[in-house]
Amino acid sequence: MAVLRTGLRCSGLLLWAVCCGVTHAAGPYDLTVQLDLRLTAAQSPLSSFSQGGLGLLRYDESHQGLHAGPLMLDYSGPVTDTIRAAAVAFANFDGDKNPIDLTEAYLEWRPVPTSPLRWRTQVGAFYPPISMENRAAGWQSLYSISSSAINTWIGEEVRAVGAQTSATLVGAAIHRPFDIGVVAGVYGWNDPMGVVIQRRGWAIHDRQTALWGRLPDIKGMPHADGSFELFHEIDTRPGFHAGLEASYRNQLVVRAMRYDNRGDPALCNSQECAWLSRFNAYGARLELPQGWTVISQWLDGDTSVGKSLDGRGSHILGYWSDFVLVSKTAGPHRITARYERFHTKTLLGANKFNSNQDGAAFMLSYRYQLNDQWQLTAEGLKVDSSISQRALVAAPLDARESSLQLLARYSFSL
Amino acid sequence: MTRRRRLIIAVCALLLPLLGASTGAAADLQILTSGPDASPLAGLVVLLLAQGGKAAEYKAPASAGNWVMDQVDLQFEPEVLVVPVGARVSFPNSDVVAHQVYSFSPARRFSLGLYRGQRYPPVDFTKPGLVVLGCNIHDSMVGYVYVSESPYFGKSDATGLVQFSGLPAGSYLIKAWSPRFKGEEPETLGQLSLGATETQSLSLTVRSALRPPAPKLVHPKGLHY
Numbered sequence: 001m002a003v004l005r006t007g008l009r010c011s012g013l014l015l016w017a018v019c020c021g022v023t024h025a026a027g028p029y030d031l032t033v034q035l036d037l038r039l040t041a042a043q044s045p046l047s048s049f050s051q052g053g054l055g056l057l058r059y060d061e062s063h064q065g066l067h068a069g070p071l072m073l074d075y076s077g078p079v080t081d082t083i084r085a086a087a088v089a090f091a092n093f094d095g096d097k098n099p100i101d102l103t104e105a106y107l108e109w110r111p112v113p114t115s116p117l118r119w120r121t122q123v124g125a126f127y128p129p130i131s132m133e134n135r136a137a138g139w140q141s142l143y144s145i146s147s148s149a150i151n152t153w154i155g156e157e158v159r160a161v162g163a164q165t166s167a168t169l170v171g172a173a174i175h176r177p178f179d180i181g182v183v184a185g186v187y188g189w190n191d192p193m194g195v196v197i198q199r200r201g202w203a204i205h206d207r208q209t210a211l212w213g214r215l216p217d218i219k220g221m222p223h224a225d226g227s228f229e230l231f232h233e234i235d236t237r238p239g240f241h242a243g244l245e246a247s248y249r250n251q252l253v254v255r256a257m258r259y260d261n262r263g264d265p266a267l268c269n270s271q272e273c274a275w276l277s278r279f280n281a282y283g284a285r286l287e288l289p290q291g292w293t294v295i296s297q298w299l300d301g302d303t304s305v306g307k308s309l310d311g312r313g314s315h316i317l318g319y320w321s322d323f324v325l326v327s328k329t330a331g332p333h334r335i336t337a338r339y340e341r342f343h344t345k346t347l348l349g350a351n352k353f354n355s356n357q358d359g360a361a362f363m364l365s366y367r368y369q370l371n372d373q374w375q376l377t378a379e380g381l382k383v384d385s386s387i388s389q390r391a392l393v394a395a396p397l398d399a400r401e402s403s404l405q406l407l408a409r410y411s412f413s414l
Numbered sequence: 415m416t417r418r419r420r421l422i423i424a425v426c427a428l429l430l431p432l433l434g435a436s437t438g439a440a441a442d443l444q445i446l447t448s449g450p451d452a453s454p455l456a457g458l459v460v461l462l463l464a465q466g467g468k469a470a471e472y473k474a475p476a477s478a479g480n481w482v483m484d485q486v487d488l489q490f491e492p493e494v495l496v497v498p499v500g501a502r503v504s505f506p507n508s509d510v511v512a513h514q515v516y517s518f519s520p521a522r523r524f525s526l527g528l529y530r531g532q533r534y535p536p537v538d539f540t541k542p543g544l545v546v547l548g549c550n551i552h553d554s555m556v557g558y559v560y561v562s563e564s565p566y567f568g569k570s571d572a573t574g575l576v577q578f579s580g581l582p583a584g585s586y587l588i589k590a591w592s593p594r595f596k597g598e599e600p601e602t603l604g605q606l607s608l609g610a611t612e613t614q615s616l617s618l619t620v621r622s623a624l625r626p627p628a629p630k631l632v633h634p635k636g637l638h639y
Contacts, residue, residue, distance in 0.1 A: 028512040028530045074638070078512075081527040082550075110550050112525040114518050118553075137638045172556040173518070173546055175597050177625055179553065249628065250554040289629040329634060372510075413510060 029077025032137045034411035038067040044401035046390070049203050050094050052219035054390045056359070056383050057403050058094070058146075058205035069093035070207075071100070074137040084108045086126075088138045092207060097227075101210030104139065104159075116173040125161045125211055125231075128185060128241045130154055130257055132283040132295045133325060137411070139208065143293075143336040144365035145379045145405055146204050148323040150281075150299045150340075155208040156215060157196050157230050158259075162187030162238065168245070177249045183257075184242045191234040191263045194275030194303030198317045199228075201357035201387050202342035220393040222353075234274040235264035243281075250287070257281045265305045265313035276313055277303040291329040298322040302347065315349030332369040338362070342385075359385030377407040440580040441608040444615045447574045447590065449624050454574030455592065456627075458620065459496050461600065462566035462578065462586040480504060480536060483547070483557060485513050488637070490547055490557025494593060496567050502536035503559060514550040521545045521561055544591070544598040558593055583610040594624040 040059040047053025048060035059067070070093055076086040085107050091100040106124025113119075127139055131151040135142040139155070147155060168181030199218055209215055214227040243257030259281065263274040279301020286294045300320040304313025323340030344357040365379040382402045390397050443462075447455045481503045484491040488509065497503060507513045507530050516525040521543030526534050528551070539545065542563035549555035560567075566586070568576040585607045591600040603618045 028528060030511060078528045081514075081525075084528070084551075110514075112514075112516050112550060113548065114523075118550075135634075135637055142634055142637065168553070170548065170553070172548065175595070251629065251631065287631050289631065334634075 029075065029414075031077075031414040032072075032074040032411055033414070034072040034074070034137065034409060036067075036069055036071075037408045037410075038069075039406040040064050040067060040403060041405075042401070042403040044403075045396055045399050046401065049200055050205075050207065050216065052216040052224075054200060054218060054387055054393065054395055055399070055401055056201075056203040056205075056361075056385055057381065057401050058207055059403060059405075063094075067093070072138040072140075079107065082109060082111050084110065090138065090208060090210060092210070092213070094207070095216060096210060096213045097229075098210065098212055101213050103155075103208045103210050105211070113170070113173075116170050118168045118170050119165065120168075121163065121165045122185075123163045125159055125189075126164065127154065128158065128160050128164070128257065128259065129166075129183060129243065129245070129255065130158070130259075130281045130283065130297075130299075132253070132255070132285045132297055140206065143295075143325060143327045143334065144338065144363060144367070145377055145407055146206050146363060146381055148297065148325070148338060148340050149202040149204050149321045149342045149359075149361065150297050150323065152204050152206075153197060153202060153299075153321075155206075156203070157190075157193045157209065159190060159209075159211065159231055160185050160187035160241065161189035161211075161231060164241075179245075179247045181245045182243070183245065184240065186238050186240050187261075188233045188236075188238050189231045190239060190261050191267075191274035192228060192230050192232055192272040193261050193263070194277035194305070194317070195228050195272070196230070197319055197344060198275075198303060198305070198315075198353075198355050199389070201344050201355065201385070202319070202321055202359065204340075204361055204363070204381060204383055218389070218393060221389065222392060229272060232269060232272050234269050234272065235267045237262050237264055239263070252287075253283075253285045255281070255283045259301070264311070266307040266311065273305050275303050275305045277301065279319075293325075293327040293329075295325040295327075296323065304348070306349065313348070315353060316347040317344055317355055318347045319344040334365075334367040334369075336363075336365045336367070338365075354388050356388040357385060359383060359387075361385075373410055373412055375407075375409040375411070377405070377409065379403075379405045379407070381405075440582060441610065441612040441614065443578040443581055443606070443608065443613075445570075445576050445578075445588070446615070446617045447570045447576060448617070448619050450619065450621060452619070454570075454572075455620055455624075456570055456572045456574060457494055457592060458570040458574070458576065459494060459560045459562075459591045459600070460568050460570065460576045460603075461562050461564050461589045461591075462581070462606070463564045463589060464566070464582075465585040465587055465605070482506065483559060484508050485515070485549070485555070488552050488555060490555060492557075494558045494560060494569065496560045496562055496569055497539055498562055498565050498567070499542050500538070500540060501561070502538050504532065504536045505534065506532040511551075513552065513555070515547060516550055517545050517547050517559075519543070519545045522559070525550075560591060581608055583608055583612075588618065590618075590620060592620070592624065594627065595622050596625065 046055030071091040073089045087105040106126045109121045164185030166183035217224040239261035241259040247253040260278040263276040283297040304316040306314030321342035325338040327336040361383040522545045545559040547557040570576040588603040589600040
C-alpha cells in the first residue's frame, strides 16, 4: 500500500508538472495565484481543531492576530482540444504535513457536443459535485471566508480519487428552459472518511485537507493517535457516488446525490481504519435579479467502524446538517448571511465512545472586490455547540465560540 | 408638340418611376412589435421575405460582410445576432477566462478549441436557419446566430421597435422569431406591400406563446465551478 501511495503521490505531482508543460504549449491556460493576509479575533473556551482541540473554529484565542496564508495555486489548461488538466495546491501554514500539497488534480475530457447530450469525464482526485457555495478558484466559497458545516466537512474528509462521468441534456439546444443531468463516480483512497466527524463532529472553517495532508487528532482523548490522514485505500473496495442535477433557466439549480465509500469497517492498515460512510446530499441554489442568491443544502448520513458479525461495524454514528445562505451583490460589494444547524449521534457503541454533537451557527460576511487583484472580506461567525466528548478532555460540553476575521486576499492570474 | 415628341414624353413618364427606383428611391418601414400581452417585445428577429417587385430580384453579394459575436462576462454578446446568408462571423473572447464555442445546429456545425482573445478566423454561415451556440466550458452560456434567408432583416430594440430603410418596392411576407419562442420556427406576422418611396408604420403582435424574459442575473466575479 505504501508503494501505491508513493506512486499516487508521484503521479499527482507528475500530472501537475506534465500538464503545466503540455498545456502551456497547447493553448490558453488559467493559473491563479492567491495569498491571504488575515487579522483574526476569537472568543472561545476551547482550542481549535487545527491545534488538536474540540473547538470548531480555525483560529482560537491562542492564535489571534495577523496570519499570512494560506497560499493557493489553481491551474487549468488544455492538453488537447477536448481534454483539460486541472490542479489546485494549498500551503496552509497551520500545521499541515507538507508545506504545500495538492487538494485536487485531475484530467477532464469534454468532447465537443454533437447532440443535446453533453458528456464529461474526470479522472484523478476531485470533489464530487455536492457543494453549492464552493464555486471560486481552489474550491473556495464564493460568498464568505468560511464554508458551511456541510462543505467544511466535504473539504476535510471527502475526495473522489478515481473517475466520474456526467451526462447532461442541454435544454437550450432543444429550445427548452431546463437542463437535466446525471453523474456517477467510482473511486478509492477515501476509506478513513468518517473518522473526523466521529471524533470531533462538524466544524466551520475554510481549511481543506490536502491529498497527502492531515488533520490533528484530539489531544488528550483516549486512543488519540496524533493525526488523521484521510486519503488511504485500505480495503481495495471501490466506493461510488451517483446523483441528479436539474437547472431551470440558469436560475435554479437542484441536486441530489447518494454517496457510499463502501469501506469495510473491519479493516485497518498501520495508520488508519476503514470507515463505512454513506450519506444523501441535497442542495438548491436560486439566482434572482438584482444580484440576490439563495442557497440551501442538507446532508444526512452515517459512518461506522470496527469488526462486527454483520459487517456493519461495531460503532455507528449518524449525522445531519443543513443551512440557508442569502447573498446580495451590487457592483464590487457582496453581503452574505448564513444560518446552519448540525447534529451527530452515536447509534451503536456509545459505551466505548460516545460522540454526540448539537449546534447551530450564524455567519455574516461583507466582501469588497477592490480590483482584479485585491479582495477584502470581513466575516463574523458565532457558533453554539454541545459535544459530549469534550468531557473526556475536561472541556466544557457547551460552548459559544465566535470569531471576527478581516481578510485581504491578493490574487493574480497568468 | 408633334405626336412623336408626345410619345417620347409619355414613355419617359412611364419609365421615370423605374429610373427613380434604380437611383435610390426606396421605402422606409417601422414596425412596432408586441407580445401576446400587448407589451413591447425586445430582441425580436424580424425578416422581410420578398414576394414580388424589385425586392424579389435582389441578389445578396457573395461576401456579406463581417459580423461579431463577442463573449463578455460569461455571456454571448449580443444574445442574438441576425446575419444574412454568407455572413462571416468573428467570435472574439473578451473574458479573462478561456471559452470553447461550439454549435451542432444543422444550419452550421462548428467548434472553436479553447481560446482567449481573437484566435480563430471568422466562421462563415452559408445556410439559412437558427444556429444555437454554446460554450463547452461554461454550461450557462447560450447564444444564437439567426442566418436570414432574406437580405431584409432587423431586430427590435428595447421599445419593441424595428426599423428598415431603403427597401425596394414590392410585397413582403413578415416573419419573426425570438429566443423566448418555444421552438425555432419563425412566426408569420403578416404581409405588406410597399411603394417605391413610401414610409409605412405598422404595429404587429406576436401570437406565439412566449417564455418569460430571461432575468438580468449578475455573474459573480471569480466564478470557477
